[in-house]
Amino acid sequence: MGSAFTLTLANIFMWKWEKQLVHRLKVSNEIYGRCVDDIFFTSNDSLESIDQMLDEANNFHPNIKLVRQIGRSAPFLDVLIENRKGTLITSVYHKEAAEP
Structure with a gap:
């Protein structure tokens, strides 16, 4: 930035x-x-x-x-946020460029 x-x-x-x-x-x-x-x-x-x-x-x-990025799931920082039937579920998100 x-x-x-x-x-x-x-x-x-x-x-x-x-x-x-x-x-x-x-x-x-x-x-x-x-x-x-x-x-x-x-x-x-x-x-x-x-x-x-x-x-x-x-x-x-x-x-x-x-x-x-509009949809039922979206990465935000290092978190993948998913909407599953109105409940937000989070998991660790790894950007492709960050993979070893």
Whole structure:
């Protein structure tokens, strides 16, 4: 992500969008997690609604690019999070590049 100052600027820059997202998820009793530039959240909204929300963030500035992974399972940091009939199950996730 770059220097500490770059990280601070990115946090400030994204705060408005992130604040709206967190409020929306809190009202819906969803889960939100963030570590530096990795974001994870759950949602029962339609795929169209989620795509629209992420497109708004990506169109906020040309230097911002959120990569989405939507499905019943998703890696977040070193954890694989799976939705099994409404219950989140976690397991250790190894990135392919990290394999010996």
